[in-house]
Amino acid sequence: MRVITRIQFQEAPELQEIDWESELKTFQSIEYPQYYCQPFHSVLGGWLSEAAAVRNRTAMEAVLENAHPQKSLGVREEIAQLFPENARRILDFGAGIGDDGAAIARRLPNAKVTAWEASPFMIIVGRLLHKNLPNLDWQHGLVENTRLPDNSVDAINMTYVLHECPDEIKQVILQECLRILSPGGVIVVTDSLPGDLHSYRGFFEPYKEQWLKINPDQLLKEAGFIEIKAYQFAYPTWTRVGQKPNSI
Numbered sequence: 001m002r003v004i005t006r007i008q009f010q011e012a013p014e015l016q017e018i019d020w021e022s023e024l025k026t027f028q029s030i031e032y033p034q035y036y037c038q039p040f041h042s043v044l045g046g047w048l049s050e051a052a053a054v055r056n057r058t059a060m061e062a063v064l065e066n067a068h069p070q071k072s073l074g075v076r077e078e079i080a081q082l083f084p085e086n087a088r089r090i091l092d093f094g095a096g097i098g099d100d101g102a103a104i105a106r107r108l109p110n111a112k113v114t115a116w117e118a119s120p121f122m123i124i125v126g127r128l129l130h131k132n133l134p135n136l137d138w139q140h141g142l143v144e145n146t147r148l149p150d151n152s153v154d155a156i157n158m159t160y161v162l163h164e165c166p167d168e169i170k171q172v173i174l175q176e177c178l179r180i181l182s183p184g185g186v187i188v189v190t191d192s193l194p195g196d197l198h199s200y201r202g203f204f205e206p207y208k209e210q211w212l213k214i215n216p217d218q219l220l221k222e223a224g225f226i227e228i229k230a231y232q233f234a235y236p237t238w239t240r241v242g243q244k245p246n247s248i
């Protein structure tokens with residue numbers, strides 16, 4: 001019997017050629033918090049695994065299968081439309097393999113988009129998938145402490161990240177967003193509808209009970225954002241766009 005050990009990637013056959021050992025050596029080590037080191041989505045090793053990274057696109061295509069005629073990639077294009085034309089410095093927080101960051105970079109070629117991601121595995125795959133986008137770069141790190149100056153970015157995107165974090169970390173991340181956004185800067189948050197995580201049978205979602213209590217408007221308002229606008233262009237997601245006040 002012949003056993004096929006590698007997943008075949010029609011669109012990106014080069015993923016099978018990744019030399020993980022040598023790629024991983026190029027990253028600085030991070031002290032990961034306990035909440036991050038769990039087997040999210042029941043993948044052994046959680047975010048810190050080859051499997052999570054090479055399957056991220058497929059997983060998101062499944063989650064967003066009925067959300068858009070072009071599934072997850074169509075949702076990414078819709079999210080990209082929400083960024084102001086004049087934004088020049090944009091971050092995609094918890095970027096995964098960077099499919100949102102790439103859609104934003106394609107839409108706004110004059111902006112510099114940084115995909116900020118804690119998992120080197122995700123970055124390795126994302127860099128390969130989006131290697132032809134000159135205005136998309138990558139930063140390895142936790143989004144709760146970017147060490148960027150205050151008021152230094154125009155817009156931040158965050159898709160399907162907050163539901164993976166405990167409540168106190170959700171607040172820390174939103175406060176970091178508020179700190180580094182320039183006055184009037186924009187935050188775009190997209191995530192799962194509160195009850196929907198319970199339908200992910202077989203997917204380990206450690207904070208799904210906390211997520212049931214989430215009110216997206218309240219979450220952003222209490223963090224200090226104003227002018228919150230609601231979008232639900234893609235069931236079963238919600239999207240909110242908020243602004244940092246001009247004076248805090």
Ligand SMILES: C[S@@+](CC[C@H](N)C(=O)[O-])C[C@H]1O[C@@H](n2cnc3c(N)ncnc32)[C@H](O)[C@@H]1O
Nearest residue numbers: 047094095096117118119122141142143159160
């Ligand atoms: C469900 S995936 C979503 C990825 C991507 N935003 C997307 O829409 O496909 C969550 C991602 O957030 C990253 N992540 C979670 N917590 C993080 C943190 N504190 N700092 C940086 N990245 C984080 C994970 O490594 C993972 O790649």
